[in-house]
Amino acid sequence: MEAGILGGGNALGWLAVILFGLPTLAISQESGSPRGVSDSMPVQVYRPMGAGSCSARACHGSTEQDFTFQDLYRRSHTTWIQADKHSRATQVLHNDRSKAITTRLNFTEPAYQSVRCLACHATPEIAPDPGPYLFRFGSDGVSCESCHGPASGWLEPHVSQSWKSKSPKEKSTDYGMNPLGTLAERAENCVGCHVGAAAGGGLPLRDMNHEMIVAGHPRLTFEFAAYLEQMPKHWIEKAPSKDYRAQSWLIGQLATAKATCELTASRAKRNRQEPPTAPWPEFSEYNCYSCHFQLKPALTWRAAGKNRDEVGLPEWGSWMTPRLRDLSLSVLKRTDSHIQRELDELAKAMRLDNTSPAAAEIKAEQLAKQFGDWIRKLEDEKPDPGALLDFLEAERHDTQRWKLAHWDDATQLFLALSALSQPDSPRPGGSLQRRNLRPKLDIDSLRQLLMFPTGKESPGDFNPSLFQRSLDRK
C-alpha cells in the first residue's frame, strides 16, 4: 500500500474512549440553507467546464517526456491524471469505506452524490447541485478548476495572445481564474478543503467534524509545506525564494490557523441558530488523544506544562495552532503579547468544562482577521529568511517549550524541522537554501517514530520521550 504523508493504514485504531459528562453529539449536521450554499452574498457565478476541457494534447495533455522546463505546463493534465491523488478524489467516494461512512451517517444519497462529500472531493462549485455535472464529468475528482477556479469565464480567453499581458488580479476579478502565484494564495486555496470552510461565495459548506470522523473519515492533519511538497508539480515555480520551504511552513501555519478560526466561528454561529445546525463543542478541534487513550498514557500534567486546573481537559487547537505564540514573538516581530492573550482567550472560550459558543464566535472571528492581516503583511515585507531559519532551528533545541507530550506537537515539530532541513524541490534539479543541522537530524528515523502502526489510523503507542531523545541524538 502507498504510504501517505505519515501513515497508510485503514482500520480504525481507537483503543479506549473516556467518557466524561460530555454534551450530546446527537445533533444532525445539515448546513444552513437547503443546498448548503449561503444565499446572503450575490456572486458572479462561473460554471465548471470539466478537466476534459484541458486535456487535449496541444493544450495541457501532452504525453511527450522531453520538455524543456519552460514547457512543463503542457503536461499539467498528464501529470495530474497520472500522479496526483486529487484526480481520484471522487472515485474514492465509490469505495467501501465511503459506503460505510454514509451508511453510518444515515445519508439518503450515496457519497458520490452528496453535497457533504463532493464539497471537498470534487470541484466545490458542483457540489450544491451535482446532477447536471455528474453525468458529464462525475469522476473528475479535485480537478483543475477546484484550484484554478471554474473556467466558464476564462477557458476561451486564456488561450488568446492578450491573456499573457493581464495581471493575476484582472484574471481573477474579470474572468474568475483564481490567483495561485504566491504561497499565501495557494495555501488559502488548499485549506478550504484540507482544513474546511464555511459556506459562502457560491461554495458549499466544507466541514470535517467529529461526527464524520466517528463514521470512519480520516482526521484531517494538514501542513501546507509538506502537502505542497508531496503534490506532484505540474507547473514551473517562477521565482522561488531561497527559503521556499521555510516560507511555505510559515505561511501555512498562518493560513491553517486562519481557516481553523473561521470554521470555529461558523460552527459557533450554526450552533446558535434555532434549531442548532452544528454540534457544540466540536470535538475534532481538540486534541484527539486526550479523550482517546493510547496504550501509553501521555506525560503527567507537570511534564506537559499544563496548569493544574487544565489537567484532564482536552486541549483546543492542538494540531492547528501549535507554534503561533513563539512565531509571533520572534519572527513576525510582534513584541507585544497581543496574539498570546487572544489565543488564550479563545482557548478559554473553548474550555470543554465551560465553553461558550457566543464568546468563541467573536474571538475566533477577530483572530481569523488578524491572521489574514499577517499573511497580507508577510507578502509585502518578507521576513528575513535567516530569522525564520534561526527560529526553526531554535525550536528544535527548545523542546522544553514544545512540551512534546503528544503526537500532535511532536509531528508539528517534525514537519517544521523537515521544512528547514530537507532539500527544496520547486525546480527539478534545483537546489535552494538548506540548513545543515547539528547534531544532524535523522528525518527518516524520526518519521518512523511518528508513523501509525500498520492498519491503524492513530499513533498507537507513540512515545514522546523516545522521540525527544532521538531529536537530540548526536
Ligand code: HEC
Ligand atoms: C472538509 C473536506 C472534506 C469533506 C467534507 C469530506 N472529505 Fe473525505 N477527505 C478529505 C481530504 C482532504 C482527504 C485526504 C486526507 C489526507 O490525506 O490528508 C479525504 C479522504 C477521504 C477518504 C480516504 C481516501 C483514501 O485515499 O484513502 C475517504 C474514503 C473519504 N475522504 C470519503 C469521504 C466521504 C464519504 C465524505 C462525505 C461523507 C467525505 N469524504 C467528506 C476532505 C473531505
Ligand code: HEC
Ligand atoms: C490542488 C490544486 C491544483 C489542481 C487540482 C490543479 N492545479 Fe494547476 N496549479 C496549481 C498551483 C498551486 C499552481 C502554481 C500557480 C502559479 O505558479 O501561478 C498551478 C499551476 C498551473 C499551471 C501553470 C500556470 C502558470 O502561470 O505558470 C498550469 C498550466 C496549470 N496549473 C494547469 C492545470 C491543469 C490543466 C489542471 C487539471 C488537469 C490543474 N492545473 C490542476 C494548483 C492546482
Ligand code: HEC
Ligand atoms: C477541492 C478540495 C481540495 C483542494 C482545493 C485541495 N485539495 Fe488536496 N486533497 C483533497 C482531497 C479530497 C484529497 C484526498 C484524495 C484521495 O485520497 O483520494 C486530497 C489529497 C491531497 C494530497 C494527498 C495526500 C495523501 O495522503 O497522499 C496532497 C499532497 C494534497 N491533497 C495537497 C494539496 C495542496 C498542496 C493543495 C493546494 C494547492 C490542495 N491539496 C488543494 C481535496 C482538495
Ligand code: HEC
Ligand atoms: C472531548 C473528547 C473527545 C475528543 C477531543 C475527540 N473524541 Fe472521538 N470520541 C469521543 C466520544 C465520547 C466518542 C464515542 C461517542 C461517539 O461515537 O460519538 C468518540 C468516538 C470516536 C470514534 C469512533 C470510535 C470507535 O471506536 O468506533 C473515532 C474514530 C473518533 N472518536 C476519533 C476522534 C478523532 C480523530 C479526534 C480528534 C480529531 C477525536 N475523536 C476527538 C470523544 C472525543
